[in-house]
Amino acid sequence: MDELQDVQLTEIKPLLNDKEHDIETAFGVVHVTMRGTPKGNRPVILTYHDIGLNHKSCFNAFFNFEDMQEITHHFAVCHVDAPGQQEGAPPFPSGYQYPSMDELAEMLPAVLTHLNLKSFIGIGLGAGAYILSRCALSHPDLVEGLVLINVDPCAKGWIDWAASKFSGWTTNIVDIVLAHHFGHEELQANLDLIQTYRLHIAQDINQDNLQLFLTSYNSRKDLEIERPVVGVNEMIAKTLKCPALLVVGDNSPAVEAVVECNSRLDPTKTTLLKMADCGGLPQVVQPGKLTEAFKYFVQGMGYMPAASMTRLMRSRSHSSSSVGSGESSRSRSHASTHGEGSAGTPEGIDLQAAPQTMEVSC
Secondary structure (H helix, E strand, C coil), rough: CCHHHHHHHHCCCCCEEEEEEEEECCCCEEEEECCCCCCCCCCEEEEECCCCCHHHHHHHHCCCCCCHHHHHCCCCEEEEEEEEEEECCCCCCCCCCCCHHHHHHHHHHHHHHCCCCEEEEEEECCHHCCCHHHHHHHCCCHHHEEEECCCCCCCCHHHHHHHHHHHHHCCCHHHHHHHCCCCCHHHCCHHHHHHHHHHHHHHHHCHHHHHHHHHHHCCCCCCCCCCCCCCCCCCCCCCCCCEEEEEECCCCCCCCHHHHHHHEEEEEEEEEEEECCCCCCHHHHHHHHHHHHHHHHHHHHCCCCHHHHHHHHHHHHHCCCCHHHHHHHHHHHHHHHCCCCCCCCCCCCCCCCCCEEEEEEE
């Protein structure tokens, strides 16, 4: 229930240092919330939410989690709300053409320019993960790393199945969105969480605007990424150039989509994290585990000093979870890729000799 209370409280009590911006782009206006001040040439952490959510209901439980403060002390955070999805958004005028997924991705360079930001580490959920991936493919110089939760790289994925499943007996967009986020088991077992998000989707998000965002996501193109193979296509393969952490709960309806995405990415730069006893919103239900994985991910990019990891490493020594060793192993690979040191990484971890994606569970 702590997570549910966090969601509800943060909806009505935004932090005082949040600065909101409505930024004009070539594809319309996008609402952005900046938390903190950019630190020199460091990237910001940029988030993008999924359908039926906004940045508050999607990420506040995660960013307000105690251990995340250790990370946000080093980074400013830029929360992006898809057009018309922010709290209190007015309805679009009749005949409004909602941006495509590609156009939503192309808004992000304009956001960075407006805020005088040079690059970002992205955290995206579902549709947001797709948008950040598309941006990274088109503008690799702007994206230093990606945490992709429930990402689907395909033109037709699990949300289409959910929509067709419900279309025979309901036209309720709330039910369609819930089936996008939560698997059958979670819908039946985690009633408090489901009710919290049912009410949020129905009452806090403009329903017409939500339908436009949903339609845009359902009309997405395939990312057309492919795994680079040494000696075959490594020079021409279209794939993410930055380190990527793929995250999915073991009860999420997105498991197959995330595994498919993993199969298309560079295994030397990709970690797949499967979270046990977790459904469609790991950043809400398991913020501690995700924070821990994110700390290792950021440290591997050379931005977290070793001293900041002391408490985390001490906690890992008393745990049998494999996420610590898996993340630190991949983080050292990331550090090597960026030419950064791996200070603070636990000792005794061997890197895999073969180019195989690191898969860890927690």
